[in-house]
Amino acid sequence: DGGITQSPKYLFRKEGQNVTLSCEQNLNHDAMYWYRQDPGQGLRLIYYSQIVNDFQKGDIAEGYSVSREKKESFPLTVTSAQKNPTAFYLCASSRDRVMDTEAFFGQGTRLTVV
Amino acid sequence: SQELEQSPQSLIVQEGKNLTINCTSSKTLYGLYWYKQKYGEGLIFLMMLQKGGEEKSHEKITAKLDEKKQQSSLHITASQPSHAGIYLCGADRANTGFQKLVFGTGTRLLVSP
Numbered sequence: 001d002g003g004i005t006q007s008p009k010y011l012f013r014k015e016g017q018n019v020t021l022s023c024e025q026n027l028n029h030d031a032m033y034w035y036r037q038d039p040g041q042g043l044r045l046i047y048y049s050q051i052v053n054d055f056q057k058g059d060i061a062e063g064y065s066v067s068r069e070k071k072e073s074f075p076l077t078v079t080s081a082q083k084n085p086t087a088f089y090l091c092a093s094s095r096d097r098v099m100d101t102e103a104f105f106g107q108g109t110r111l112t113v114v
Numbered sequence: 115s116q117e118l119e120q121s122p123q124s125l126i127v128q129e130g131k132n133l134t135i136n137c138t139s140s141k142t143l144y145g146l147y148w149y150k151q152k153y154g155e156g157l158i159f160l161m162m163l164q165k166g167g168e169e170k171s172h173e174k175i176t177a178k179l180d181e182k183k184q185q186s187s188l189h190i191t192a193s194q195p196s197h198a199g200i201y202l203c204g205a206d207r208a209n210t211g212f213q214k215l216v217f218g219t220g221t222r223l224l225v226s227p
Contacts, residue, residue: 006156033214042118042202043217058214090156102147103215105156 002027006091006106013078013085013113021076021109023091030095032074033103036060037088046089049074078111086113117141118205118218126224127193135188135221137203145206146186147215148177150199157202160188190223198225 004025013019025032031050035043045058049068063082068074074093078085088110092103119138127133137146145164149157161170163179163186170177174191190197200222204215 035217040219042219043204043215045214045216048214088154092157102159102162104159105149107156108154110154 004091004093004104004106006089006109008109009107011109011111013111015113016080018077018079019111021078021089021091021111023074023076023106025072025074025093025104027093027104028071029093029104030071031093032068033092033094034058034064034066034074034076035090035092037090037108043090046076085111087111117216118203120201120203120218120221122221123219124222124224126226129194129225129227130192133190133193133223135201135223137186137188137218139184139205141184141205141207143179143184143186143205146177146179147204147206148186148188149202149204151202151220152199160201193223193225195225195227198223 007022033048034046036046037043044060046060046064047055047058047066049055052068052071055066055068063079065077088108090108091106094103095101117140121136147162148160150160151157161172161177163177166181168179176189179186200220202217202220204217
């Protein structure tokens, strides 16, 4: 079955440590996205990528980094520079530049800084 | 202020009742998406509206986009417990078909038996 997989579902990090969230899709989608969700604030775009080896900053990219070495993978690293990393992180993918299409979301990773 | 405002923020309805959720944008909408989310899970796509005046339905859920393309409503008829969750509207900022969306803060729906 095609879909988008995020791992792990729950992640705990000590302050000052970097941590990488995994996102893999087998939908053959060109575009991939990372969103952050906080209570009462909806989803905010962190980074997005339209094609392999290319990615762009979203609205809240500070303290995060990404890579897009393969079409199916778009890992997100939360660095120690991110001041408030505790949140629910959602990865999504879509066909690029196709009207009347939608994004498919993973099940999310809940990151907690301890 | 939020680019997309949803109302109400939360809603409790009795099973079998109808309800409406609104999504208002401060900017012109080129594409309006409705998603549903169970707490702690990913988003499930419901429907997309592109043209002013457009209306789409799926099972007991109907969504409309008004002619000025700055407001959308989601209507659920004869609500069921399975409709409970968080409803999110998302908007395309430019007419590209690209899914770099801005989202509203969500409407939390509870359906009581």
